[in-house]
Amino acid sequence: MLLQQLQHTFKQVDQSRVFQSFVIAVIVISALTVGAHTYSLNPAIEFILEWLDKGITFFFLVELIIRYIATNNFKHFFKQGWNIFDTIIVLGSLYPAAGSTIFIARLLRIFRVLRLVSMIPELRLLVNALIKAIPQMGYIALLMFVIFYIYAAVGSMLFANINPELWQDVSISMLTLFRVATFEDWTDIMYETMKVYKLSWIYYLTFIFLTAFIFLNMMVGTILEVMSQEHSNMKAQTEPPKPEPATQQQVEQLQKQLTDIQQSLAQLSYAKKNKADELS
Known part of the structure; x- marks a missing residue:
């Protein structure tokens, strides 16, 4: 007690x-x-x-x-x-x-x-959404890694002689591409290779289009979708459930039940009246 x-x-x-x-x-x-x-x-x-x-x-x-x-x-x-x-x-x-x-x-x-x-519930919602979005984001990150690897291999083969510090091998090339994806002085890297390969701008623009514009937006969209689901679940837990509107079939069943009850009451009233007449 x-x-x-x-x-x-x-x-x-x-x-x-x-x-x-x-x-x-x-x-x-x-x-x-x-x-x-x-x-x-x-x-x-x-x-x-x-x-x-x-x-x-x-x-x-x-x-x-x-x-x-x-x-x-x-x-x-x-x-x-x-x-x-x-x-x-x-x-x-x-x-x-x-x-x-x-x-x-x-x-x-x-x-x-x-x-x-x-x-703070709002912060818990953000963290829960981030944790639940990690599996879906993992597949997007895996696809991004594949794109990074392909472009890094191509960049290493084409630009290693131009600047070995940036394109010597695949690992260094991937680090350089990460710099390009974050827009950190990426134009300097592009203009350096364009002195040898004038059409190398296609390499950089297609890479930026895939990584910065598509894959990163896919990650943001995934997080927003999970956050929306978490917000709906949180709202459903805090608010009382709203009664569902009655369907046409339910209305017809209720009307039929009311009709049966009225008929039963009428029969009962008629039976009582007959019994009272007999007694009198």
Whole structure:
């Protein structure tokens, strides 16, 4: 009985908007303290930041315990990936920051900023969409790799004598093509090869058209499609289901049922009237 009351109380606290806003504020403060440690500060300020960091770590541990107890089914708590993520982040921040381990401890504490993702539903939606889009994006990336490899092999055979630093072999040529795909001074590379091969501009333009205009837009479209599905699923979970409009067949069935009920009531009323006449 006491455990149920405690679960109910902690559940109200965990679902409170004030508590959620306070947790987000603490996460932001935690990020600021981690950034402050990268500056040369006064020893007194460093001391305050160390104690503030310990207080933030303790708060995250208490907040995680509250969420754990507020869960009606303890096993269900660890079935949710975001709860496992938060648990790893919080336990990682408990790593002692002393001596030679201070760098590792601060490095682990940096990842507490990622808790913003688990606290804000919109950020969770973005991350979930990105993770679910990875398999589809993988096939697009594989096709891009094939295109890169073909163009790199051709570029190495044609332009290796012009500039070996950019076209010496396939691996270096692929790195050069990545520079071309990101538009990083790619015209300088093109004009250099055009001095020897005047039609080499066709090589660059077709490559840019395939990679920058087609494949990258395909990746963006894939992510947007998955995000739309995730948004629809999230909306369906938060909003109550709307009643479906009745079909013509359902309307006819209801009318038939009403007609049968009216006939039954009429027969019952007629039978009662006859019985009353007989008694009189």
